[in-house]
Amino acid sequence: MMTICTFNARTLASEASIEDLMVQARKIRYDVIGLTETRRHRPLNATFDTGEELFLGTCDSRGDGGVGVLVNSNLAMNIDSFEQLTTRTFATAKMWINPGPDSLRRLRSNIQLR
Numbered sequence: 001m002m003t004i005c006t007f008n009a010r011t012l013a014s015e016a017s018i019e020d021l022m023v024q025a026r027k028i029r030y031d032v033i034g035l036t037e038t039r040r041h042r043p044l045n046a047t048f049d050t051g052e053e054l055f056l057g058t059c060d061s062r063g064d065g066g067v068g069v070l071v072n073s074n075l076a077m078n079i080d081s082f083e084q085l086t087t088r089t090f091a092t093a094k095m096w097i098n099p100g101p102d103s104l105r106r107l108r109s110n111i112q113l114r
Contacts, residue, residue, distance in 0.1 A: 005033045012038040012056055012068065021070070022048065031072050036088075038066035043084070051076055057084030 005028070012018050012035065025033060035056070041063075044056040051073025059066035065087030071079060084090045 002031045003029055005030050007033050007035055008037050009035050009068075010037055010039070012066075013040050018044075018046075018054070022052070022054075025052075025070055026050075030070075031075055033070040035068040035070060036066075037064075038068050039063055040066050040068075044068075045082065047076070053079065055079075055082035055090075057082075057090055058087065060087045 007021075009017070009021065012021060021035075038056050039059045040056050041058060043058055044054065046054045048054070053071045053076040054068065055071075056068035057066055067084060067088060067090045069082060069090065082090060
């Protein structure tokens with residue numbers, strides 16, 4: 001079973017807020033967490049010692065919006081790229097998920113906020 005979550009981050013502009021996100025995320029069993037309202041002015045792609053990967057896009061000029069995704073270590077190696085389409089949408093070019101021993105399928109993530 002795969003666990004996909006969403007989280008309104010309210011801001012991930014500082015290193016402290018990212019550290020807090022990681023602490024909270026590790027308290028739950030997740031595979032992918034879609035992040036909204038990251039409010040970053042610069043993109044960030046980070047790989048942590050645990051193998052988790054964090055991809056963050058940017059907000060608009062007013063500091064609104066911004067999206068990202070946090071991927072657990074068991075799926076992180078399967079992501080080819082992260083592309084922010086707008087300040088409210090993103091896509092992963094390829095994310096391969098193995099739901100069982102004999103089947104492999106491709107998941108394309110498009111998260112849009114309204």
